[in-house]
Amino acid sequence: MLPLERIQEAQQRICDTLLPTPLLLDHALSDRFGRRVWLKGELFQRSGSFKARGGLNWIRTASEEELCSGLGAVSAGNHALGLAWAASQAGVPVTIVMPENASQFKVDGSRELGAEVILHGDINAAWELMHRLVEERCLTLVHPYNDERIIAGQGTVGLEILDQAPDATAILCPVGGGGLIAGIGSVAAALRPKIALIGVEPTGAASLAQAWRQGRPTRLKSVDTCAKSLGAAIVGDLTYPLCRETTHSLLQVNDEAIGRAMHHLLYQAKLTAEPGAAVGVAALLEEAVTLPPTGDIVVVITGGNMSREELEPFL
Numbered sequence: 001m002l003p004l005e006r007i008q009e010a011q012q013r014i015c016d017t018l019l020p021t022p023l024l025l026d027h028a029l030s031d032r033f034g035r036r037v038w039l040k041g042e043l044f045q046r047s048g049s050f051k052a053r054g055g056l057n058w059i060r061t062a063s064e065e066e067l068c069s070g071l072g073a074v075s076a077g078n079h080a081l082g083l084a085w086a087a088s089q090a091g092v093p094v095t096i097v098m099p100e101n102a103s104q105f106k107v108d109g110s111r112e113l114g115a116e117v118i119l120h121g122d123i124n125a126a127w128e129l130m131h132r133l134v135e136e137r138c139l140t141l142v143h144p145y146n147d148e149r150i151i152a153g154q155g156t157v158g159l160e161i162l163d164q165a166p167d168a169t170a171i172l173c174p175v176g177g178g179g180l181i182a183g184i185g186s187v188a189a190a191l192r193p194k195i196a197l198i199g200v201e202p203t204g205a206a207s208l209a210q211a212w213r214q215g216r217p218t219r220l221k222s223v224d225t226c227a228k229s230l231g232a233a234i235v236g237d238l239t240y241p242l243c244r245e246t247t248h249s250l251l252q253v254n255d256e257a258i259g260r261a262m263h264h265l266l267y268q269a270k271l272t273a274e275p276g277a278a279v280g281v282a283a284l285l286e287e288a289v290t291l292p293p294t295g296d297i298v299v300v301i302t303g304g305n306m307s308r309e310e311l312e313p314f315l
């Protein structure tokens with residue numbers, strides 16, 4: 001596990017700028033399950049997702065040498081926004097390579113925050129280009145999830161959940177590259193080891209499930225999901241063992257289930273969440289998850305960055 005102290009230090013480091021996000025009661029799901037279902041509103045965080053936490057923790061622990069030539073990153077969008085926002089606080093230039101099918105909303109938002117954004121191929125091709133740019137421009141790579149400082153920042157979500165939901169027995173967490181669930185898992189294992197941490201992936205980008213089957217991270221040949229923020233083609237060699245140790249169960253939901261969850265969040269919970277943030281709700285609506293018999297349920301709603309055009313299919 002990532003030491004709890006690292007995550008607590010990250011919380012102290014960023015709390016002057018990033019306030020805790022609310023825990024919102026989902027009345028419809030609570031009525032359906034006969035117990036309280038809480039939504040952790042990370043879509044209300046700076047930059048519109050939990051990614052600002054890791055980005056700011058990374059920036060505030062970086063050395064002058066790491067910052068002097070600028071930063072580089074690969075992102076489907078939310079890491080781009082979170083890192084661009086955090087870098088702008090420190091006046092540090094950042095170059096981000098995003099897949100060509102990335103959300104235009106996230107591309108424009110990252111550019112407005114001062115980042116240089118390059119659109120290139122799919123997620124695998126984007127990584128290949130970034131590795132070349134790191135060499136050519138002497139950039140410091142800020143990995144979206146496979147970095148202890150990023151994981152520690154994301155783990156502050158877990159500290160808040162345990163403080164806000166003392167009666168929770170289960171946490172449902174979206175999974176892309178594994179940084180968020182690794183951070184939350186490290187917190188839960190240290191402070192409330194009996195809580196069930198449940199990871200939820202889109203079927204079209206189930207990189208953690210593939211790693212579990214093969215016993216190590218391996219790259220997906222392709223990624224195909226409406227939940228683009230969870231479209232990591234491979235989990236990290238840091239996040240994989242952390243997730244394997246602290247995640248109690250892992251499941252997948254398809255795009256149709258995600259669409260139904262989006263509709264629920266919009267019309268029942270009154271939240272404009274993005275598809276990748278809806279997978280935990282999808283797992284509940286599809287009754288795809290085995291829950292502890294009693295106690296509150298917390299579902300992490302990871303972000304809400306999308307344009308009107310991206311939202312329209314779910315209306």
